[in-house]
Amino acid sequence: MDSIQHAAQEQFQKQSHRYARGHILENTQDLTAAIEGLPLPAGAEALDVATGAGHAAFCLARAGLRVTASDLTPAMLQRVREGAAERGLDIRIREHSAEALPYPDATFHLVSCRVAPHHFSSPAGFVRESARVLKPGGWFIVIDGTVPDDAPDAEAWLHQVEKLRDPSHNRLLPPREWRSLCEQSGLSVQKLEIAFRKQPDLEWYFETAATSAENREKVRALIASATAPIRRHYRLAEEDGKITWWWPMLTLVAQKPA
Numbered sequence: 001m002d003s004i005q006h007a008a009q010e011q012f013q014k015q016s017h018r019y020a021r022g023h024i025l026e027n028t029q030d031l032t033a034a035i036e037g038l039p040l041p042a043g044a045e046a047l048d049v050a051t052g053a054g055h056a057a058f059c060l061a062r063a064g065l066r067v068t069a070s071d072l073t074p075a076m077l078q079r080v081r082e083g084a085a086e087r088g089l090d091i092r093i094r095e096h097s098a099e100a101l102p103y104p105d106a107t108f109h110l111v112s113c114r115v116a117p118h119h120f121s122s123p124a125g126f127v128r129e130s131a132r133v134l135k136p137g138g139w140f141i142v143i144d145g146t147v148p149d150d151a152p153d154a155e156a157w158l159h160q161v162e163k164l165r166d167p168s169h170n171r172l173l174p175p176r177e178w179r180s181l182c183e184q185s186g187l188s189v190q191k192l193e194i195a196f197r198k199q200p201d202l203e204w205y206f207e208t209a210a211t212s213a214e215n216r217e218k219v220r221a222l223i224a225s226a227t228a229p230i231r232r233h234y235r236l237a238e239e240d241g242k243i244t245w246w247w248p249m250l251t252l253v254a255q256k257p258a
């Protein structure tokens with residue numbers, strides 16, 4: 001494991017209780033929309049990478065796919081085990097990193113990954129491995145926070161905020177970079193959309209990551225001093241005494257040539 005993977009594992013090993021029932025990731029409309037209309041065969045094999053507490057994996061299983069849920073953090077996989085049992089879903093669970101997938105070539109009809117690649121030490125390795133384990137004609141779906149392609153100030157500001165909030169954060173990729181990684185791995189991008197998702201409470205956001213008091217202050221200072229273009233870009237606001245903002249989320253759907 002490299003140092004970035006190790007930092008992510010350490011962070012999520014401590015925070016797994018925050019990611020099960022009641023977390024905003026329980027809402028999987030984004031993934032439902034992404035798989036809608038994809039021509040997947042009945043009982044298609046799906047791999048959900050960096051599955052966290054398993055919300056995306058549960059969504060795929062409910063849609064009739066045979067799901068393998070994987071993550072590098074044992075405590076998160078325990079949440080998946082419990083969540084699958086509670087929901088009566090049959091899900092296989094595997095512990096491994098996103099950058100090295102322990103499966104033969106052409107194993108899966110679908111590889112998905114939601115709200116996790118910003119922790120990866122090698123997004124390029126993850127895309128390359130995903131392309132390898134997909135069957136010809138298989139589908140690759142990434143949903144993650146993103147930064148604008150040509151707005152270095154907005155990009156740098158969000159990176160600072162994310163890193164202070166959770167030091168295991170690595171990097172949010174702009175859409176152009178995702179497209180290029182897919183192309184380098186022979187995946188053809190069929191859809192790339194940005195939607196803004198509301199973060200309703202800065203304090204909740206800190207709590208889910210156990211942000212230190214010192215770093216909370218630094219983030220508040222960054223918010224207070226954010227320039228007008230940054231405030232506009234992330235729609236920073238205050239509602240009922242809570243700091244809110246809108247997080248740009250990328251949905252990418254790509255296909256491995258048949």
Ligand SMILES: C[S@@+](CC[C@H](N)C(=O)[O-])C[C@H]1O[C@@H](n2cnc3c(N)ncnc32)[C@H](O)[C@@H]1O
Nearest residue numbers: 008050051052055056072073097098114116119
């Ligand atoms: C926010 S959670 C994922 C949420 C989940 N995909 C969902 O849709 O509910 C992030 C997860 O990424 C995992 N993770 C971080 N870096 C990883 C890596 N390099 N390989 C595999 N998993 C990783 C963490 O262990 C954590 O469980």
